[in-house]
Amino acid sequence: MIRRLAVASVSLAVVLGCGTLPAVAADSRPTAAASAAPDVDVTKVKAHLNELSAIASRNGGNRRSTGQGYRDSVAYVKGKLQAAGYTVTEQPCTSGCTSGAGPNLIAEWPQGDANQVTMFGAHLDGVSAGPGMNDNGSGSAALLENALTLAQQNPAMTGRVRFAWWTDEEQGLNGSDFYVRSLSSTERAKIKAYYNFDMVASVNGGYFINHITSAAAAPMKAYWDSLGLQPEENTEGAGRSDDYSFEQYGIPTSGYAMGASARKTSAQAAKWGGTAGSAYDPCYHRSCDTLTNINTTGLDRASDGIAHTVWQRAVRSETGGCDTAGVVGNGGFESGTAPWTGDTGAIGAHSGQSAHTGTRYAWLAGYGSTRTESIGQQVTVPAGCSRATLTYWLRIDTDETGSTAYDRFTVKADGSTLATLSNADASGGYVQRSVDLTAYAGRTVTVTFTGSEDASLQTSFVLDDVSLQGS
Template structure:
């Protein structure tokens, strides 16, 4: 998450259209008796942490960080891309040709080619970090949780109602530049197909809370429902307002939500009583510091975020009902 929203211009000319995406699969037949019904998976947090370990190793081989302009970032892109391609995704690298820091690496976009292409639910996280350290919580945590969710979707291959598109953003730390470029590059018709965008930035803060962007919105409803089911009593993410990639979508009128566990702001006494941790201390004491390493990860929070992403994805895009013998055909 950026420390504050820099003055990244959204008035630059659009020079790149939406990434080419795989075509939809054919519709299910009307004689289908049941959909490919499956519950949202319990995402394995050990696998999420394994992705974090790889991102940490990448940083270690590249000067200790994964800033958007470095080989550490480009190697992070290659790691995520390789995992997605092995799972069957067609993955697009989108160069940021305007508005990004000079030399910044690409956005990475992957779409699961099932479901109604006119109803897209998008899930994203920034993959870049700051120069001070490897960026394990900010934002290896969101990137890794998102990656394992994409892999779990491919493995389960459920019947889909709607489309799911995943994105790992470049140059967030310099002003939300990669996501701003992506949304700016879309046509108005392409933006209209995105029903909601979900953002995951710093979801493993060691002294964290449980925060949801636009918590009372309809987009946030499945995210809140999952954390409510765990008794977490989440709160609005006021600290993160306008400071992460959801803001790029919000500026174009696209509904947004997302999970966060907090950055440099301090936990209140009421929050410590509710969630545990230390009142008066930062949610992430290693925010934008060299100590944002693998030791700076709240595994319980990471697990709850990863599972909440899966719950939201299934609620918004996966076919969970039964189809009668005379049901109308539905896209898969």
């Protein structure tokens, strides 16, 4: 993880022995229903860490992006991926990176819809102070073994899975920034979500998820929820790792982390174990970030959660399952605005309207003047659904008269219009309506609701209780 000096939590005021902090409580596997993904063997993940440690030892004790230790790390990961059947590319960073920095490494599993890409990434470089086993050998090794497990399992795919190991993160997120900048807008649009893994084995760690309430985070949170971990938002890591490069271009992101130099609270120690008041990783950016600075339990849980997310996002269901629970995030608008995007000021408990259930709703248009408002979110339709229906409750109130459509409400999926209503459909109360998303089974699409008015006479489109039903 890159150090941001402006972040108050970057403190090493308490000096602790790197290998002596309490381990997090023992793992308990979820039921089979919680995840159809394979169990990623943590001993194999640690074998990759051992090799990265040996590489650092042979190259001055570190794997800094500008040194041979980094290039040897790239060669090790690349060799494993090529042998497993991946399409592997070394991408030189030709602008924005530190002079002499090694390449990004990009690996794509050559199956599934190439227009539906889910990316998983971790930075492979470390700081010059030490071998960087937690930061970020842990994320790099977990990602590598997940890629090899996917190849070994070779399941039927609905979408593409692309893995990335980034250069020059520690110098300013430079490798990932170069990668995203280098993509055309068409290629960027194919990336439906990016997941980042930076420091997933902190010895005094917590269980943190980037953008935990977002639709992208849903499979990651569901897995850790199934272990009873009660994960929290990764506030310490916000804007400090490679997911930020993707966020800058509007690509949904999430990921796991276990913490850097910020200190564990008493409440976190009570539910996760470890030492309150001490850093999540007391060896952050220090020479003691060695193989003794690894929390094996946390590494195992992160590795398996990555696999669960890969399978949920891109692997075709073998059982025909169609679990739509939680696919639409915050469909009743009761939990703030996330993961909705767009004109989120329309969401709330506004004076003049009422909710279908609860207290909050989305009030689109209703100004009596030329106005357009939209809200939307990404929805992953389960691959096992033979039928998938997006349902919603809509109230249309209007001052217009007659059957002419002056003001309109539309529902779109990835820009394709699935339904259009207007002031002529006003009913004086909520009506449940639906659109068919069956054609999108196994895909992630952006569903958008839009209300638009002409220059006079208001029409309000009040939306509530959005959900996905499947069979």
